[in-house]
Amino acid sequence: SSSFFGDYPDVVAFILIVIVGIFVAMGSKASTNFNSMFTIVNMAVIVIVVGYGITFADFSLWTGTDAEGRSNFFPYGVNGMLAGAASCFFAYIGFDGLATAGEEAKS
Incomplete structure (x- = not known):
């Protein structure tokens, strides 16, 4: 309701x-x-x-590995980075439409 x-x-x-x-x-x-x-x-x-x-x-977390053997600096590898980048891409895609609309506006 x-x-x-x-x-x-x-x-x-x-x-x-x-x-x-x-x-x-x-x-x-x-x-x-x-x-x-x-x-x-x-x-x-x-x-x-x-x-x-x-x-x-805590800069000490940038070196070494965790209990599962993953690096503390880049623990999820390239797949994790690409998943985060995809989320950011869709968060910022609206700015392209805004810039295009501003470019076509007449003063």
Whole structure:
């Protein structure tokens, strides 16, 4: 017994859509600046998370083997790597459609 709409309105999403719409209405230069700003913010967050996370890394796990004889550094081999890469591929495939739509837009 679920409905199409949620139990409460998502005000933050609405505000973000309005802000992005305003930037799009202002023109491609403003949209490009907006996109560049958020790209820099995203990259800064990634650097901060990796920098903070590396303080908890146990580099001794990169050498040696586990009880089953698998390497601690690459325990699932190429098959495990390809399975993870396939998951990431489908997670990021939407960006191609977004870039294509942006390329075809007229300013």
